[in-house]
Structures are given as structure tokens and as C-alpha cells.
Amino acid sequence: MSDADRLARVALSHLAEPGDVRVLRLVRQLGATTVYEGLCAHGGLDAVLDGMPDGVSDGAGGAGVDLAVRLGAVRPEQRLEQARRAGIRFVVPGDAEWPTGLDDLADQPALHQRGEVPVGLWVRGPLRLDEVRTAVAVVGARRATTYGGSVAGDLGQDLGSEGWTVVSGAAFGIDQAAHRGALAAGGPTVAVLACGVDRAYPVRHSELLDQIGDQGAVVSEAPPGATPTRVRFLGRNRLIAGLARGTVVVEAAVRSGSLNTAGWAERLSRVVMGVPGPVTSALSQGVHELIRTRAGLLVTSGAEVREAVGESGEHLLAVPRAPLGPRDHLPIRHQQVLDAVPVSRGATVETISRGAGIGTKEAGTALGALARAGLIEQSGAGWRLSDAAWRADRAEERA
Amino acid sequence: MSDADRLARVALSHLAEPGDVRVLRLVRQLGATTVYEGLCAHGGLDAVLDGMPDGVSDGAGGAGVDLAVRLGAVRPEQRLEQARRAGIRFVVPGDAEWPTGLDDLADQPALHQRGEVPVGLWVRGPLRLDEVRTAVAVVGARRATTYGGSVAGDLGQDLGSEGWTVVSGAAFGIDQAAHRGALAAGGPTVAVLACGVDRAYPVRHSELLDQIGDQGAVVSEAPPGATPTRVRFLGRNRLIAGLARGTVVVEAAVRSGSLNTAGWAERLSRVVMGVPGPVTSALSQGVHELIRTRAGLLVTSGAEVREAVGESGEHLLAVPRAPLGPRDHLPIRHQQVLDAVPVSRGATVETISRGAGIGTKEAGTALGALARAGLIEQSGAGWRLSDAAWRADRAEERA
Numbered sequence: 001m002s003d004a005d006r007l008a009r010v011a012l013s014h015l016a017e018p019g020d021v022r023v024l025r026l027v028r029q030l031g032a033t034t035v036y037e038g039l040c041a042h043g044g045l046d047a048v049l050d051g052m053p054d055g056v057s058d059g060a061g062g063a064g065v066d067l068a069v070r071l072g073a074v075r076p077e078q079r080l081e082q083a084r085r086a087g088i089r090f091v092v093p094g095d096a097e098w099p100t101g102l103d104d105l106a107d108q109p110a111l112h113q114r115g116e117v118p119v120g121l122w123v124r125g126p127l128r129l130d131e132v133r134t135a136v137a138v139v140g141a142r143r144a145t146t147y148g149g150s151v152a153g154d155l156g157q158d159l160g161s162e163g164w165t166v167v168s169g170a171a172f173g174i175d176q177a178a179h180r181g182a183l184a185a186g187g188p189t190v191a192v193l194a195c196g197v198d199r200a201y202p203v204r205h206s207e208l209l210d211q212i213g214d215q216g217a218v219v220s221e222a223p224p225g226a227t228p229t230r231v232r233f234l235g236r237n238r239l240i241a242g243l244a245r246g247t248v249v250v251e252a253a254v255r256s257g258s259l260n261t262a263g264w265a266e267r268l269s270r271v272v273m274g275v276p277g278p279v280t281s282a283l284s285q286g287v288h289e290l291i292r293t294r295a296g297l298l299v300t301s302g303a304e305v306r307e308a309v310g311e312s313g314e315h316l317l318a319v320p321r322a323p324l325g326p327r328d329h330l331p332i333r334h335q336q337v338l339d340a341v342p343v344s345r346g347a348t349v350e351t352i353s354r355g356a357g358i359g360t361k362e363a364g365t366a367l368g369a370l371a372r373a374g375l376i377e378q379s380g381a382g383w384r385l386s387d388a389a390w391r392a393d394r395a396e397e398r399a
Numbered sequence: 400m401s402d403a404d405r406l407a408r409v410a411l412s413h414l415a416e417p418g419d420v421r422v423l424r425l426v427r428q429l430g431a432t433t434v435y436e437g438l439c440a441h442g443g444l445d446a447v448l449d450g451m452p453d454g455v456s457d458g459a460g461g462a463g464v465d466l467a468v469r470l471g472a473v474r475p476e477q478r479l480e481q482a483r484r485a486g487i488r489f490v491v492p493g494d495a496e497w498p499t500g501l502d503d504l505a506d507q508p509a510l511h512q513r514g515e516v517p518v519g520l521w522v523r524g525p526l527r528l529d530e531v532r533t534a535v536a537v538v539g540a541r542r543a544t545t546y547g548g549s550v551a552g553d554l555g556q557d558l559g560s561e562g563w564t565v566v567s568g569a570a571f572g573i574d575q576a577a578h579r580g581a582l583a584a585g586g587p588t589v590a591v592l593a594c595g596v597d598r599a600y601p602v603r604h605s606e607l608l609d610q611i612g613d614q615g616a617v618v619s620e621a622p623p624g625a626t627p628t629r630v631r632f633l634g635r636n637r638l639i640a641g642l643a644r645g646t647v648v649v650e651a652a653v654r655s656g657s658l659n660t661a662g663w664a665e666r667l668s669r670v671v672m673g674v675p676g677p678v679t680s681a682l683s684q685g686v687h688e689l690i691r692t693r694a695g696l697l698v699t700s701g702a703e704v705r706e707a708v709g710e711s712g713e714h715l716l717a718v719p720r721a722p723l724g725p726r727d728h729l730p731i732r733h734q735q736v737l738d739a740v741p742v743s744r745g746a747t748v749e750t751i752s753r754g755a756g757i758g759t760k761e762a763g764t765a766l767g768a769l770a771r772a773g774l775i776e777q778s779g780a781g782w783r784l785s786d787a788a789w790r791a792d793r794a795e796e797r798a
Contacts (some may be wrong), residue, residue, distance in 0.1 A: 017739070017754055068614060147677055202742070213791035227741030238703055276675030276687060278546055279699035288675060291690070291697045298690045298697065340416070342626030344600070355628060 008036035008077035008117040009092050010223075015039065017220040019114030027119055028106055032092075056230070067258075075141030080259065083122065083224050086198055087213075091122040091129060091286040099129040102242045104268045104346025111263055118221040121239075124197040125217035127165075127188050134188065135165040137240045137265070137307055139258040140250035141283050144298025148251035148283060151275055152177035153184075155248060158302025160187020165245045167192065169236065170205055170212070174250045179212060189216040192240045195233035196224040219243075237261040246309040248299060252286030259286050262296065271309050273299045327375070327389070337366035338375060338389070346379030372389070407435035408491050408518040409475035413440065413599070416622040416632025417593075418513030424431070426518055428504055431491075448633045458662075465721040482521065482623050485597055486612075490528060491497030491519040498528040503667045510637075510662055510746075513634040517620040524616035526587050531616075534564035534589065535708055537638045537665070538657040539573025539649035540682050547650035548617060550674055551576035552583075559586020559702025566591065568635065569604055569611070573649045578611060588615040591639045593631035595623040618642075636660040645708035647698060651685030658685050661695065670708050672698045701780060713761045725775070726788070732757065736765035737774060737788070745778030 009032045027035050034093040079173040080090060091097045104118045123129065139156050140148060154175045155164045168175040170191040182189035189212055193201065197218045200206030212218055221239060222232055237257060241247050241264035249272075250257040259349035265272045277284030292294035299305050327335055341347065341354030346356075353363030367383055370376045376388040409430045414574045426434050479489060490496045504516045522528065539556050540545060551573045555565045558693035559581035567574040569590040581588035586609055593598065598790040599605030611617055620638060621631055636656060639645050640663035648671075650655040664671045673695040675684030689695035698704050726734055738753030740746065746754075766782055769775045772786040 017751075017756070020756070089418070091771060147679070151678060203743070227744050227746060229741050230738040231754065274519070276683075276690075276697070278676075279550060279674060279675055280546070284675075288697060288699050291675075292699075292703070296688060298675070300687050300691075303690070339629040342628050343601070345626050347626060354414075355630065357416070357419070 007076040008032035021110045021115045024116035058240045073195035096361040097130045112234045125213045127217040135244040137167040137247040138178035142173040144173035149177040152250045153181040156181020157185045160185030193220040193275045194228040194236040196226040237265045241265040248273040251283040256286045272296045334366045346382030346384045348382045406475040407431035410712040411518045419511045420514045420789035423515035447769040496529045511633045526529035526613045526616040529565045534643040536566040537577035541572040548576040552580040553647045554583045555580020559584030592619040594627040595625040595633040637663040640664040647672040655685045671695045697769040734763045745781030745783045763779045
């Protein structure tokens with residue numbers, strides 16, 4: 001990308017709100033320099049839109065936008081230099097580091113009035129965004145339960161220890177637990193913020209954000225110094241979804257920003273996953289809805305997340321099986337006889353042989369072997385299961 | 400059905416094990432009297448099978464079955480009369496009370512060597528099986544957690560209070576909780592046993608079984624007096640699935656009889672459902688596998704079960720929504736301005752108007768209204784969200 005393009009994008013990053021579909025679509029269609037020069041020449045976005053061919057401004061809405069009010073105050077070279085001195089780079093489409101997954105945001109219908117490919121990303125930290133290949137977003141409630149926090153931490157740790165990248169929003173609750181899990185495993189992690197990457201929001205997470213800035217990457221569409229606002233949170237969610245191959249929601253109430261992120265993952269054809277929890281927990285209700293009505297995949301571990309998100313055939317899991325019980329080691333005929341031995345009141349060899357569909361003599365031999373193995377015991381005139389056998393059967397929870 | 404047919408079925412119920420595919424398939428294809436007379440004439444099932452046309456004995460297995468050892472000891476009239484005196488009826492295919500859902504078991508491949516339509520059902524209790532139209536099986540682990548028991552009880556109570564029938568196995572844990580929930584709501588409930596309906600297994604549930612016998616129905620394929628064995632438990636599971644329109648598994652370890660019941664529900668094209676729980680609980684692991692890999696529906700309440708099982712269009716649920724927050728009552732333009740107000744550090748009217756994409760004057764008017772509503776507050780030279788607004792936003796868990 002040319003310097004002119006980059007500088008125009010720096011300026012537009014300061015002038016337009018993150019996720020402002022009208023501006024971002026225009027930039028993508030006409031180029032950043034054209035839009036920026038139009039803004040400078042006409043003194044406002046509406047004037048620029050008026051001068052555009054038919055169709056370009058479709059869906060732009062009619063508000064009297066006045067983006068250029070402080071147009072003169074933006075000095076892009078200076079902003080870029082200030083950022084550089086603070087260890088912050090500005091990554092734009094076309095750069096080697098540009099995460100091309102975000103290009104999927106082009107022409108998607110807006111969600112909560114946000115959308116489109118950002119003009120660029122402000123990034124702090126050693127992790128290069130183009131090296132984030134197997135990234136999973138782990139998101140969820142701020143006021144997570146101990147359970148949710150623990151599950152998110154385990155997910156982060158599992159993904160991190162496998163070299164996968166954990167993407168989240170550095171918020172309280174699930175977000176921080178997922179980041180910390182990844183950091184603990186020495187894994188790469190990306191925090192996407194609603195404010196500038198030089199700011200710590202929430203303030204109590206300034207240490208966490210420093211650590212992510214040291215080991216991973218802190219990313220924002222909003223320029224350095226920007227404060228967090230609701231539109232910036234909503235715009236931020238689409239980047240979390242777009243940067244990852246799949247999004248896992250760990251805990252979420254029914255009306256939740258994490259579900260907004262999951263919605264973006266859905267429309268970007270990413271894998272949408274949810275971790276279940278007690279149905280009695282309000283903070284699992286949103287996740288259960290996601291699985292029930294929006295085809296989210298139920299996942300219970302990092303391994304299952306990796307199976308769901310990995311290339312087909314990769315990371316396939318064996319179906320979990322309980323360890324074999326004592327009866328699994330018996331010959332089939334002995335198993336059949338054992339299956340016909342009653343639990344409580346004893347039964348005669350004749351009754352048992354009939355139940356097993358086996359001759360009396362053969363059943364008698366099997367019963368002898370089963371008694372020697374401690375699986376059955378005498379009860380009155382007959383045989384019944386021993387406590388040990390019955391306990392082993394019950395351990396299999398078969399009824 | 401003729402008396403001869405019924406008596407033949409009584410005899411076969413005493414001679415064959417519940418779910419013995421070989422005998423039951425033969426009965427369905429040739430009629431009970433033919434099979435019974437064959438047994439009496441030839442002195443054993445193998446001899447009967449040998450005399451049958453080709454193909455009938457397919458898949459019968461080769462064991463030297465000797466069902467007729469004690470053939471002479473079965474006196475069907477006497478058995479039927481004894482049962483009648485104990486308040487037990489014998490319901491056979493063709494009876495008005497026959498639950499025709501069980502006919503779906505015909506010709507299904509066997510599961511755990513069990514299968515097919517039973518020769519008849521021994522029933523105790525006032526509930527007529529043909530009046531069980533909207534039945535749901537609620538099954539699960541014997542050693543359920545407090546959580547699982549509570550959820551199963553709630554499901555039973557919800558279904559019972561809506562007049563739906565709860566079918567289960569009267570076992571410890573989930574089964575008993577579901578039955579008790581239904582009984583507490585005065586709803587119909589059916590216990591399907593692996594032993595005779597005159598016996599209490601487990602013994603500690605004799606009061607529960609009496610109560611079900613007084614208000615609902617206790618059902619078994621095994622004749623009165625029969626003891627519970629493993630094959631009878633496995634045979635019993637298919638009846639639980641077949642008697643219900645859908646099966647809900649509440650808690651289940653990975654190797655579990657409830658999953659066997661769910662397997663039968665699946666092959667009988669019933670609705671298969673699972674209640675999620677903490678991923679850290681071994682007793683939810685089997686349920687999560689059912690949802691993950693066997694397309695079980697995730698359900699979290701009786702209402703969701705009724706929606707899943709009901710006729711299409713019946714019992715449709717509204718998607719749960721959180722209550723509206725303070726911002727939902729504002730005009731759209733004021734919402735846009737509010738969305739652009741920062742959380743912590745104050746911003747000027749100019750900054751906010753730019754963020755909102757609205758002219759300075761209009762933004763100023765909106766900010767006045769928002770301040771009067773207590774949603775924003777002065778901070779230095781600018782405005783920021785008030786604690787109340789921020790708390791309300793966070794309550795929506797949007798990030």
C-alpha cells in the first residue's frame with residue numbers, strides 16, 4: 001500500500017467510528033485516498049456521497065453526518081509517528097500482516113448498525129496478525145460464575161498449549177480467564193479492544209493488557225487515545241469473530257454481547273460453539289439458546305473445540321468410553337449366564353439356564369466359574385449377583 | 400384377540416426372556432398360538448424353528464435353546480387368574496388398551512441382543528396405556544447429582560401439570576425424581592420395570608411404586624414374580640423409549656443405560672433430548688455426547704421438551720428475551736448519542752456528535768435530555784455515562 005493510502009486510512013480511522021458501514025464501504029469501493037480527499041475538498045461525508053455514482057450510497061441512512069467538523073485537526077503523519085513511538089503499528093489491507101479473514105466482513109449486512117472491513121488496525125505487541133492461523137475466539141459474560149471462569153481458563157490453557165491463538169476482548173469474567181489461560185500456557189493471545197490500544201479498559205486489567213502486549217497482541221480499530229463507547233464495543237465484536245476460525249461462548253445471558261460476537265461468527269461462516277452449563281444458571285441460558293435454536297455446536301473441552309475448528313480430519317477425537325468392567329473380560333457365554341442371574345432373590349440353575357437360553361449343564365459350568373470369580377453368590381437354593389458384581393454393573397449406570 | 404391367543408401369550412411371557420428377538424419375531428410372524436403349540440408339540444424352540452419355512456429363523460442365532468424344559472409347569476389360565484386377583488392385567492396386541500407405539504419395535508435390528516414387540520405387557524394401576532397420548536420418557540443416572548435430581552423433578556412436575564405422561568424406570572436418581580415430580584403435580588406417570596409388577600425393585604422404592612400403581616401404571620414385559628436381571632433391564636429400556644413420543648436424558652455417564660434408552664428412541668424415530676449440565680460433571684458427559692455426536696436436542700425446561708415433542712406448531716416457545724433496559728425507551732437519535740458517550744473519561748459535545756454521526760446542535764439537545772434522565776453526567780469539560788447507565792448496560796452483558 002502507498003504511503004498516501006496509509007495516511008488517508010490513519011485520518012479516516014480518527015474521523016469515522018469503528019464499524020461505520022457508510023464510510024467503510026465507500027473506502028473499500030473507492031479507495032481510502034479518494035474518500036479522504038473528498039472529505040477534505042467537500043468538508044463532509046454527505047457532500048462526498050452526493051458526488052458519488054448512483055448505488056454507492058445505498059443503505060447509507062439519511063443522518064446529517066458532519067465528519068469533517070474537525071478534519072483540520074487530524075494530522076495523519078504526526079498521529080502515525082506518535083503511535084510508532086508508543087510501540088503501536090497501524091496495519092492496513094494489503095500489508096503482509098493484514099489478517100485477511102477480516103476481508104470476509106465486506107458487503108455483509110450490518111449487525112447493530114456496525115459492519116464492514118475496518119480501514120486499519122492499531123496493534124501493540126510482538127504477535128504478528130498474519131501468523132495467527134489457528135485462532136479461536138473465547139468470549140462470554142463479564143459477571144461469569146466460578147464455573148464459567150474455570151472452564152474458560154481451561155479452554156485458554158488447552159488452546160495455548162497446542163499453539164492455537166486465543167482471541168478475546170480483555171473484559172472481566174470469561175474474556176480475562178481465557179486470556180490468562182493462554183498466557184499461562186505460554187500460548188499466543190490477542191485482545192481486541194473497544195478503546196485505543198494505549199488505554200487500559202477496564203482499568204483493573206492494565207497489568208493483564210501489558211502482559212498481552214508483551215507476549216501477544218493488543219488490537220483496536222479505534223485510534224490510540226480513543227475512549228470505549230457502546231458503538232465501539234459493538235464494532236469490536238465483529239473483529240473478534242472475524243479474526244478467529246471459530247467462536248466459543250462460555251457463559252452468556254440471553255441478551256449478551258457474546259451472542260452478538262457469535263452472530264458475527266455465524267454470518268462469517270466461522271464455527272460457532274457454546275459450552276453448556278447448569279440449566280438453572282441464568283448465565284448459561286444464552287449459550288443454551290445458541291445451541292438450541294442457532295445451531296451452535298456443543299463443546300465441553302479444548303480438544304472438542306480443536307476438533308470442531310480444525311481442518312477436516314485433523315484433531316479427531318475418540319468417543320469417550322468408560323473403562324471396561326469385570327464382565328467385559330468374561331467369555332460371551334459366561335456373560336450371557338451372568339446377565340440372567342437375578343439381583344436380589346436367588347434363582348436356580350434351571351431358571352438361569354432358561355433365562356440365558358443355554359442348556360442346564362453348560363449354565364452350571366458357567367455359574368461355577370462366575371462364583372469363583374466372585375461375581376455371583378449362593379442365596380438359598382439358588383444364585384444371585386454378588387455385591388461386587390452388582391456394584392460394578394451399577395457403576396456402568398446402565399439403567 | 401382370542402382367548403387362545405391371550406393364553407398362548409401368557410405362557411410365552413413366562414417361557415421367553417423379555418426382548419428375546421428370536422421368539423418375539425416368530426410370534427409376530429406366525430402368531431402366538433402357533434409358536435406356543437409348536438413349543439408344546441416339539442418340546443423346544445429349536446425344533447419349532449427347524450419346522451419353519453426358510454427365512455423365518457434368519458438372525459436367530461445358533462444357541463441350543465431349550466425353552467421347553469419347564470413347559471409343563473406353565474399353566475396360563477392359572478397365571479392369568481392369579482394376576483387378576485393381584486390387580487394385574489395382561490395387555491396384548493389387538494387389545495383396545497395396547498399401546499400401538501410399541502409396534503414400531505417390529506423388525507428393528509436388535510440392540511444389545513434385545514428387540515421386537517413384546518408378547519404382552521403386565522400392567523398394574525388405573526392409567527390405561529391407550530390413553531397415554533403425550534408421553535415423555537425422562538431417564539438418567541441412578542447416582543444423580545442434586546442438580547440432576549432437581550432438574551428431573553422440575554421436568555416431571557411441568558409435564559405432569561400439563562397433563563403429559565412421564566414414563567421412566569422407577570430407579571434411584573433421575574427416574575424417581577421424574578416420577579415424583581409428575582405425582583406431585585397430580586399428573587399421569589408410568590413406571591416400566593425389569594421385574595414383575597408385583598415386586599418392588601429397588602426395594603426402597605416400594606412406596607413410590609405403590610403410589611404409581613395407585614395413580615398411574617406400573618408396567619413390565621416380565622411376568623409377575625420375575626426377578627430383575629441385566630437382560631431384563633436392557634429389554635425394559637426399549638419399552639420406555641417405545642411408550643413415549645420422546646426421551647429426555649437428564650444425567651448420564653458415558654456408558655449408561657439411559658443412553659441405551661436414547662438409542663432405542665433414536666431408532667424408533669422418537670425425539671431424543673438431553674439436559675446439559677456442567678462440563679466438569681462426569682454425570683453430564685454422556686448427555687453432552689448425546690447432543691454433540693448423536694444429534695440429541697438440547698432442552699433446558701419442560702416447556703422446551705413440550706415444544707420439541709408436541710405436534711408441529713403446538714407449544715411453540717417465544718425466544719427468551721431480557722427485560723428492556725433504560726436505553727430501549729429512548730428515541731433512536733438519543734440512543735445514538737448515548738451510544739457515543741464514553742464510559743470513563745468525559746468527551747465534549749463535538750466529539751460525541753461526531754461519534755454519533757449527528758450535528759452538534761442536535762447532539763447538544765439530546766445530551767441535555769440524557770442528563771435529565773440521569774443517564775449521563777458531567778466529567779471535566781465533557782460528558783460521560785452515569786454509573787446508573789453503565790450499570791444498566793453492563794446488566795445487558797453486551798461485551
